[in-house]
Amino acid sequence: MNNLSSLSSVGVIVLMTFLLTFFLVSLYAKRLNNAISLLVEYSQRVAAEGYKVPPVKFSRLVPNEFSFLARHFFLMAKQLKDHQQALLELNSELEQRVAERTKSLSRNNQELAILNRLITPITPSLGIAGVIEGCLSQFLEVANVKVQLHLANPTISSLGSYEDVHSRDGVADIVQTDHSYYLLPIRAGNTTVGHLVVANSTLSEADQQFLQTLSHSVGIILQNELLLRSIQQKHAVLKAVLESMCDAIILIDNRQEVVYANCRMARMLDFPCEKLRGSSEDFLFEIVSQMLLDSSPEVLKQIRQENGLYKLKIKQKNNQERFKLLSAFPVTDDEGNIIGKGYLWRDITKEHEVDKLKNDLISLVSHEFKTPITSIKGSVETLLRQDAEWDENFKREMLIGIHEDIGRIQELVNDWLDFSKIDSRAISLNREPIRPCVVVDNAIRQLPKHFGNGTIIDNNVCQDMPLIYADRMRLEQVLSNLLTNAIRYNDRTPHITISADSDERYVNIRVADNGIGINDKHLDKVFDRFYCIDAGWVRRTGGTGLGLAICKGIMEAHGGTIRAESTEGVGSVFTVSIPKYKYTGDKHEKA
Template sequence: MKNLSIKAHLWIAFAVIPIIPVVFLSTLLILQSPEFSLQSVTLSVVITLVFTLLLGYFPAKRINITIKILLEYIQEVISKGNEVKTVSFPRFAPREFHFMAEHFFIMAKKIKDSQQALLKLNAELEQRVEERTESLSRTNQELAILNQLITPTTPYPGGANIIRECLRQFFEVSGVAVKLYLTKPVFSLLGSYEEAAYEEAVSGSDDRDRAKHKNAYRYYVQAIRAGNTTFGHLVVSNSPLSEADRQFLQTLSHSAGIIIQQEMLSQTLQQNHAVLKAVLESMYDAITLIDKKREVVYANGRMAKLLDTPRDKMRGLSEEHIFDVISGRLSDSDRQIIKQARQEYGIYRFKINYGDTQQHIMLSAFPVTGDEHHTIGKGLVWRDITKEYEVDKLKSDLISMVSHEFKTPITSIKGSVETILRVDAEWDEEFKREMLTGIHEDIDRIQELVNDWLDISRIDAKAISLDREPVRPSTVVDNAIRKLPKHFASGAKIESTVAESLPFIYGDRVRLGQVLSNLLTNAIRYNERSPHIKISATSDDKYIHISVADNGIGINETHLGKVFDRFYCVDTGRERPSGGTGLGLAICKGIIDAHSGSISVESCEGTGSIFTVSIPKYRGNGGKYEKK
């Protein structure tokens, strides 16, 4: 039944439905008849069925034809649309089909119109979506370009290069070529500078100047500013710009101004930091900064050396550790000082022991304040004042030495003069001569001290005068021996093996004799037994080496590096046989240095010393003397 056509359904409906009442009536009549039989009933049913079929066939056929025409019309309307106007039905077709066709045509027309409107609207929406998508894509690309500017940058590739990269990407997006020109104050720091093109483009950037410049309207110029400071310009030449492009370049120039300003500030801070770090690292003072957690946040190289700690391990050390390391090298009295320095700000002085040597330190502990005088930590400056201490000690020793050295001869002179001037006694001439001889010797001693002071002053000023000439080494040695006071050298044995055949030396014979006299005097003075002095000389290609060897008390090796320092006197632990200013060897070194020579010492405590003086040889050149 499901696969039957509409025609079959209609025919069955018109044929079968009337059968039911007919069969029902016929059956009742037959049952009531006295002559009822099965054949009569069957015949009656067949006749009724045939009659009914005949009656239903023709209406069903007409309706089927009408529906077929309606279906064909509907298909034609669907396929051709509004081109089909009316439909022609048979005369026997019901009016409802006409109304149905007309309403269907109207409905189909409206649907077709709505479909066209929807298609048009859909096309417009697709176009809008495409335009919007393109606009969003352009906006995203512009935002990606600007994001490079607002993202924190590293020192490389630098602000100018980042801006140029943004302009290159903008050219790929828009096809507009934009050039970057930086002003002179910043071009050397951040980028290149094209002066001619820059001046030509920027000269017309001001509306008031455009009329004065023939090429002013060829360019679009956007200034790169941050506040009231102009860092450069973005220049577009001979390219039309849309309003969107102009707005983007304005935004780009604003962001570029900010990034250039930040980079300049960053580089300025880096330079200032580098300068400050270089200054702190170059200082001779050890510097430490302690934060509120009492940990080291900065320490220069001097501080690492003072603590004997690797530089990279200084940061993070505790303040307690630093003071503990220092305290371990101090005496008991100085430990109390360093303990007080940990608790209170101020200036403290103490001595750090390094085996046999000492280092005098002045510690400055002070608060480190930031903005609004807010304390951010504690500063410690460890200054090595060993030289200052030695200078102060030297001044004290100098005053003591000068007082002692001048007091002895002056007292002797005063006593001798008072003795001679006594009116209550008469002295014979021999006694007076003896007294006057002593006064003369004391005056010579004072004059010798004054001459030493003058010599050391000339040496300091590098103004010592030399009367150079070729002279035999043996002559200088013999003169030095001969000028020794007889009473002073009477108990000494002096042997000289300096050969007269040695080459000449080129120098001042008086000054060189002064050097050898000082060495001989020291060899006799610092000797606890019978002095025995040996003088020898050798030569090489450039120098004559004169050596003075003695059997004196010798010098400890810890003092050998300082014996030529001024005012330095070796402390032997014994009572010195005679006084000394500590200037003799310093003067000797100054004189030999003025001759472009050298002086050295070898010594063994308790055995003796050997002082060696090296003086340049004389080399004649056509009767003239020259120093080699």
């Protein structure tokens, strides 16, 4: 019984102890929970209002750690606020630095764009002055500073139109009258070619540095432009000289490639000029070898290996044979270094033909002089024989023959004298107004009597033709020569038709015949000096072969022309054009 009672007492005590402990723990937990809530609320206020909120005070029943935590939290919030303000100030400073740097980079980019515009290849539409004008306009937009360009050399001023280009005297006047101007020299090499003038003495250091760079760049550009124009001018002059040469020229570099060939060379080879340039020397001589006549491959090999003069005979695309004098020479630079080889082709066909014709003509003239002189000598020796008595009729016949031979010699001498006067342009004319029909009639009457045997001459020149202004004797000489040739160079009975017409400036007299005619390849040369179509015909018919050359010289001295049309085996037509007489009222017409 006692034991049960004891257990009950213990149980009551334990229960009461548990209830008390639970009550005390609940009370402490409630206070602790309130402290935590208060600490959370404080932290929210600190986060919202900053470190200005004073630290919270806890009751004595709350552990000291909460007060310690609140104080440190307050200090931490204050430090965070201070650091935040420092970060904001630092960020503002960085933003300002970035803005300044961005502005500086933008300025540098703009300055580089200005300089890049200078060094960019200049278009022909703008020119150097237009480019500089654009650069200075850009600088005005960038720095709000107006810059004027003053050039000292008129040659430089002529590089283009520029509204702010002034002379050196203008710069001197500005500097002397107003010292607030900022002056920057522009130098091309060691020469001052101009100035950049700024009407602002308070330029920033950056502006001054950029303007110095700009002045140096402008000087370089101007120097390069002057050098380029000088080279282009020299190149244009050299090209014009080479292209206008009568000779063909081609230049080979040390790589055996064609670096230049003028148009005459391309025409000679019948090969496009643009394709010829850049081709190899082997290809060039392959074309030449196909054109050569009477030359061995060793000659071409010698030409390529040795410098000198070579006479070659070639055949061109129209099957014409031409003689060329080839000059092979080394090409050197200013320092004397050999940079290639040149070939100059000179057409000496005319000189070759003239030399040949001179030889033929000398032989012909010697023969023409020898025949009458031999005849005269024989006749005189016969008449001077003392052991014979000659009949008077025989003597007269011999004297007539001597007279004819002397006339023949005189004709030769006169032809040579006339040709000499024409060649030296010393022929004199006694010009007067005359009727064409009178000149034609006189020329017909002057023909030798033996030429008239069987010759048919139709004179269709009317008397109402306009007057011509000419030397009567010289014009009769021309027509007489044409009539004589029409009779001499004829295998049939000569039939000559003479006609005339007029235009605004000339009276045209035509002499048509039924002679042997002239081949087309000779037609454009019949008026050349020393040119004979067939020396055999000249020897057979007589004459010097200078007649048509003399006729051409006489007509050119009159300001007229003579031309030929012919068909081989059919006949020829020679047309003489003489200037018409312009009546001024101070001279009488002569009929």
